[in-house]
Amino acid sequence: MKGPLRALSHRVSALALITAVASLVVTASSGCSTSRDKQAPRHLTYWEKWTGFEGEAMDAIVDDFNAKEAAHAKADPNYAPIEVEKVTITKIEQKLLIAIAGGNPPDLAGHYSFAVAAYADHGALTDLGPLLAKSGFDRNRYIEHYVQLGEHRGKTWALPLVPASTALVFNKRLFQEAGLDPDHPPTTIEEFDAYAEKLTKWEVTLPSGEKQIQSGYLPNVPAAQKRLLQAGFLPGEPSWWLTGWGDFFGGRLIDGPDTISTANPANIRAFEWVASYSNKLGVGVIKRFRSGFGNSSSPQSAFLSGKVAMVLQGVWIHNYIEKYAPGLRWGAAPFPYPADRPELAGTTHAEADVLMIPKGSAHPNEALAFMQYASTQAVLEKLCLGQQKFTPLVSVSDEFWRAHPNPYIRLFRDLGVSKNAVNIPKTGIWNEYNRELGNAVDLIQSLKQPPAQALAEVQEKMQAALDRDTKILALRQAQ
């Protein structure tokens, strides 16, 4: 047995030696050639979440940057150009964390603004403050709301790249069919509710067996004799901002860094309003009606298929309409406010795509150089035009407005700069909070729990979670 084994081990050692020598030779020769001709490029890995046309818009920016760097290196042989490699990553929120935890993060990452607080609290990000200070960063170039999305606990962790806001989006054809003026969308919640009633249509089976189309909520017609054809408004459609209805009534989910305020009166009022739609239409009717919809980015979605006349939607709705419902005549307006709270006019959910440097990034300075490039007005306008959104900067060129395909882009931008632009609470427990609240809204919409009770339960639970989180943060700082 020993003979062949020994022979094998000799052969393995010989192979290892040859490989090592060969790799040394290759490395040495490649080192020679680069030092003789030009500086080796500085490679920068950049993870980005977008695919499709948004991803292509970002690709164009990366290509421009790489070309500019290559030109610089050509002009100055002593300059080592930065070479950005953009990698498209789905489910970035989890993969990025795992990469950071595993000690092998990308040098730069494109993420959503609502993730900043949790990432920062968990020590997953590089504090941009010192880097930005050295680079002469001017915070005032940005719209205040969007630049503060990257800040948390007094430090800057991310820079806004492509912002978004939400508005009331409505179907003009359905407005006209219901006898409503599509040029005068509702401005108050009360008006909005009246519009929603007129835009609700049923197929009613009369005692004679004849079928008839009727509008309104028809409280006197039994459920078995009516089938919902079109809803004026459903609070759960689309479901993205289900937990954010309180914002339009002046409610806030968090009150300062240490207090959860789910059950404040404005939130209760908002969710009573949400529940009123379940009462008017019927819980079972809504469930069955909604189950016929496709997802939001498909022609079968509630709004694009003309089944729901008014929705709360983001600036990207224009892209969906162009792609899935090209002929749809639509309008946008600020989402209504309660008549007794006119100061809430212009309330919008405003979030942004952000660029961040993960903790452990091997090239933070190069990452910052790309971030600086991507934050110049010309580059941001090219990117935001490509993604068909507005820019996060205060200054906007006339050319940008002229070239923009979204007819309501100025409205969405105006909402973004409004004093009532609100964002997801900056807390490390947001994921947990969002799930709890989602469940509470589920119970409220199905009329299983009154809003005051459901929200109070969430508040109690989340206050305990926040206290736990604060305690752990303090414990970590003490260590």
Place this chain on the structure above:
Amino acid sequence: MKASSLDRANRRNGLLFCLPWLIGLSVFLIYPLCAALYYSLCDYSVLLPPVFIGLDNYAGLMRDPLFWKSLGNTAYFAAGSVTLGLLVSLSLALLLNSKVKGLGLYRTIFFLPSLMPVVASSILWMWMYNGQSGLINTGLHSLGVNGPAWLADPLWSKPAIIIMAVWGAGNAMVVYLAGLQDVPTSLYEAALIDGAGFFQRLIHVTIPMISPVIYFNVVLSIISGFQAFTQAFIMTGSTGAPERSTLFYVLNLYNVGFQDLRMGYASAMAWVLFVIILLLTLAATKLSQRLVTYDR
């Protein structure tokens, strides 16, 4: 007595041959198990070093209504899918064990669903369960029955997922079929001579003879039942909607660990699940000592 050099060589070679597996077992199973046990005693967010907090996570679990809710949902699903799965796959195996024309075709048809990836079948069933235009409700409507909203109805969401699990019972069916074909025909002939009918033969011959196979399948389905995740994650989302009726244990664990980054708490949940599955398997083994016959 000293071991001969051949013995030593054999032992060494044996170990060498086992080594890849031993390394795999230690690196991918034993180490993670022990690490999870340690992390379950810490607050650990993966990104920062763990902070030791003793039994706080376990105490927190006992007070956590979501823990109990998800455990209840999972027990409901496991009980439903194990019993219904057993009945359906055994009945199918009995039917397919008879001598009829086109038997191979039938066997293939009933086995096919189990080959489908869970993600694909979940999406397929989402369409079938669509309350408005789904195949199931359309079928029920033609029978004059107004079907429920299935996945959107907290009362029906779990049964819906159980039905889907039973649809993929082809694997268990094949194992039963193999067991059935192993039953000696002489026993059936003896039973027939004694005048036993179909049900008497089933209860006194077939079931005792395939009891080891039943035991094996039941244990496997308990384990997979308690680990249900993908169906709910795809069909009803990570919140376990509607009203958390499909928030299964592993889904809850995933939320806590990978969304909230509370890996310590998630590790504690994983260990509790491990102990539950271990106890259930031990109970099944205990029960099997009375009910399973290995004699031939």
